Amino acid sequence: SAIDDAANNLPYVDKDRLGCVGASFGGFSVYYLASHHDKRFKAFIAHDGAFNLESMYTDTEEAWFSNWEYDDAYWNKDMTDRARRTYENSPHKFVDKWDTPILCIHGEMDYRINANQGFGAFNAARLRGIPAELLIFPDENHWVLKPQNGVLWQRTFFGWLDKWLKKN
Template identity: 75%
Template sequence: FGKEWNEAISGDYGGQCMKDYFTAIDEMAKEPYVDKDRLGCVGASFGGFSVYWLAGHHDKRFKAFIAHDGIFNMEMQYLETEEMWFANWDMGGAYWEKNNPVAQRTFANSPHLFVDKWDTPILCIHGEKDYRILAGQGMAAFNAAVLRGVPAELLIYPDENHWVLKPQNGVLWQRTFFEWLDQWLKKN
């Protein structure tokens, strides 16, 4: 839809794009070939953030989540990323800028603030050489799920970054990914 549409996500992480997700999934769930009782939600990078955010807002739409290299705690992300220009642009500024409405909206939509509503199994995947979104984000999300009593699994790659590049790691990623979906979405 062009640059203007794409840039509208910046500073509005929990806003219109999430409404778009809900509209899309609700429309797809009406199709006769879709089992609305067995929907999964999967995403990486911004999609990983989306999974964590949706886990606290989905109103029982999904039966399983998979988040790969996603932001779980926006405040920590702002301080620990190596891409400060991107953090300032995308988040609208620092969380301590109390008179900055864009930044305040961004940080008010941090997924970690909605963990009290998590109730759906979640798989968290992250690479320890990811300096854009540190592995601690995935570890924190996993721990939050476990502490809430939500079924969770954590797959950490000590030798991968924001994406999985090594063939054997890719095999493990695929196997773990599909086993998780099979466990929570397949009919018995």
């Protein structure tokens, strides 16, 4: 509703050229919105987001966070309703509805949200025939901290937005 309000009420927002970007939980949100955006967005960028919550549960170095955020393991048949809803709404379960170009960015030293989450989303998009790019930083964690990597991140990020949102 926030994007609809901005698109309909702010004169400088072009509702025909909206992009959706997010990092960490925002990256998860991007992956989820990619299948639930009703064609609002023309491009997506996800940085270090969780894509498959089932694999995320066991792939993280911080199992405490998975238990706290998801409430239970995905294999427990008697899991709580909250946990069941969490896993039922994992972005990877809605890839069949993806239809918009997506850029996935990830650091391979991010052990909380492993790079396999970015690889999974990228491959899912490509296997569906959706334009996608993957930017992996082998020497970065959840944040891009090295100056040269930051330059590449900025160029790739804004280049992707220009490619899909800028008027010709």
